[in-house]
Amino acid sequence: MKIQNLPNEFEMARPVLQTIESAGFEAYFVGGSVRDTILGLPIHDVDIAASAYPAEIKELFKRTVDTGIEHGTVMVLDHGNGYEVTTFRTESGYQDYRRPDQVTFIRSLDEDLKRRDFTINALAMREDGEVIDLFNGLTDLKRRLIRAVGDANVRFNEDALRMMRAVRFASKLDFSIDPDTMSAITTHSHLLAKIAVERIYTEFVKMMMGSKPRLGLQDMCNTKMIDYVPEFKNYLPGIKKIIALPEFRLKNEFQVWGLISFSFGLNHKQISELLKRWKAANQTIEATQKIVTALRELVAHGLNSMTLFNTGQSLLGDTMGVARALNISVDETKVMQRYDQLPIKNVHELAINGGDLIKAGVLKPGPELGRILKQLQSVVINGELNNDQPTLLEHARVILSHERKGEI
Numbered sequence: 001m002k003i004q005n006l007p008n009e010f011e012m013a014r015p016v017l018q019t020i021e022s023a024g025f026e027a028y029f030v031g032g033s034v035r036d037t038i039l040g041l042p043i044h045d046v047d048i049a050a051s052a053y054p055a056e057i058k059e060l061f062k063r064t065v066d067t068g069i070e071h072g073t074v075m076v077l078d079h080g081n082g083y084e085v086t087t088f089r090t091e092s093g094y095q096d097y098r099r100p101d102q103v104t105f106i107r108s109l110d111e112d113l114k115r116r117d118f119t120i121n122a123l124a125m126r127e128d129g130e131v132i133d134l135f136n137g138l139t140d141l142k143r144r145l146i147r148a149v150g151d152a153n154v155r156f157n158e159d160a161l162r163m164m165r166a167v168r169f170a171s172k173l174d175f176s177i178d179p180d181t182m183s184a185i186t187t188h189s190h191l192l193a194k195i196a197v198e199r200i201y202t203e204f205v206k207m208m209m210g211s212k213p214r215l216g217l218q219d220m221c222n223t224k225m226i227d228y229v230p231e232f233k234n235y236l237p238g239i240k241k242i243i244a245l246p247e248f249r250l251k252n253e254f255q256v257w258g259l260i261s262f263s264f265g266l267n268h269k270q271i272s273e274l275l276k277r278w279k280a281a282n283q284t285i286e287a288t289q290k291i292v293t294a295l296r297e298l299v300a301h302g303l304n305s306m307t308l309f310n311t312g313q314s315l316l317g318d319t320m321g322v323a324r325a326l327n328i329s330v331d332e333t334k335v336m337q338r339y340d341q342l343p344i345k346n347v348h349e350l351a352i353n354g355g356d357l358i359k360a361g362v363l364k365p366g367p368e369l370g371r372i373l374k375q376l377q378s379v380v381i382n383g384e385l386n387n388d389q390p391t392l393l394e395h396a397r398v399i400l401s402h403e404r405k406g407e408i
C-alpha cells in the first residue's frame, strides 16, 4: 500500500530520510505517526528508524543531539525541526518486565519491527509513502483490532506496561483487543505490579481521555489489571458506576480524577491519599478536590459564590466537563455568567490588603491579618459589602471590636 498526500510533518522530514538513504542506509517512518496517518488522525511528531548506527547518523548531519544514544536514538536538527532517528535494534533481557537490559543495533528492518508491541504499531513507511507491513497491521487497522506482534505472552513478559498500552489504544481508537492478546493480558496482569506507577498513570490517563474509556475500565476489570493499580480494587462499585454511564469524553487529567473521585465518593483526604499512591502532582490533587467540592454542591443545591470563587474559571470549566460525563444536568451558561459577575475573581482584586490594615492602625503584623482578610474577602464575594477600601476598613474594625467585646 502506498499513502498519497502525506501530511506535512512527513514532507518536512523527508530530506532527513533522503540524506540517510543517499549514504547507502535504509530509513523509514515508524510508530504512532504511521498508524495515525492511515487512520486519518492528526499527527504530532514523526519517528524515524534507520539501519545506520548512531555514530554513522552523527556523521551524516551537521547538527545532532544525543537524546538517547545508548538506546540508539539521535536527534537530528534540520531547518529548525528536531527528528528522532533510532537505529534498528533488538532488545533482550527484560529481567524486570520493564525496560530491556540490552539493546543490540542491527541492520535489518524486519528484526526491528518484530520487537514492537502491536501490529498496528509495527508498520514502517518509506519516504515515498509505501508502507511495509510484515504482521498484517493494515488489516488490523481495518478490522479495528489491537493484536500483539507474534506471541502476546512474550510481548507482555518483555514489557508489562504494554498491557496498559493495549487498553489505552483500544480506548483511544475505539478498537477491540484480539482474544489471544486479551487472554495473554489476563495471564500476565499481575506483572503490572512491577511497573513504576508513574508509567501506569500516563497510560491510564490517556486511556480515560480516549473515545471509549468505559470499555477500557471494563477491560481492566475483565483482565484483573484493576487489581494492580493503586487502591482501585477497593472501589469496584464506583468503577461499575462509571462503566454504566452513557458514553463520555474527558479533556484533561483533572477531569479524569474528578470523575473518578466523585464516582468513588471520596472526601478531600481520601482524594489526596489515593492520588498520592498514584504519585500525582500536588496541583492535580488540589484541582481534583476543587472539582469534587463543586460537583457535590451542584448536585445538592447549586454552586454558592464562595465555591465559584474558590474553583476559578478554568476548573469550573472542568467541573462542567465532568458533570456532563456524569449526566448531571446543569445550566452551564448560567454558572459561567454567575462566575463572570463575581465582584472579585482573585484575592489581589480585593480593595484592601494586609499593608492597608496595618497602615490604618487596625491591626499589627501577624497571623490575625490573614484571618481578617479572609473574612473581608468572603463578605465581598457573597455581595454583602462593596469592594471599596473605606467600607472594608470599617468592616474590619467592626469585626475586631465585636470579637474583643466577645472576649471580655
Ligand SMILES: Nc1ccn([C@@H]2O[C@H](COP(=O)(O)OP(=O)(O)OP(=O)(O)O)[C@@H](O)[C@H]2O)c(=O)n1
Pocket (backbone or CB within 6 Å): 030, 031, 032, 033, 115, 116, 117, 118, 121, 122, 159, 161, 162, 165
Ligand atoms: N512498550 C512499548 C513502547 C513502544 N513500542 C514501540 O515504539 C513505538 C513508539 O512508541 P510511543 O512513542 O510510546 O507510542 P506511539 O505508538 O508512537 O503512540 P503515541 O504517540 O500515540 O503514544 C510504538 O509505536 C511501538 O512500535 C513498543 O513496542 N513497546
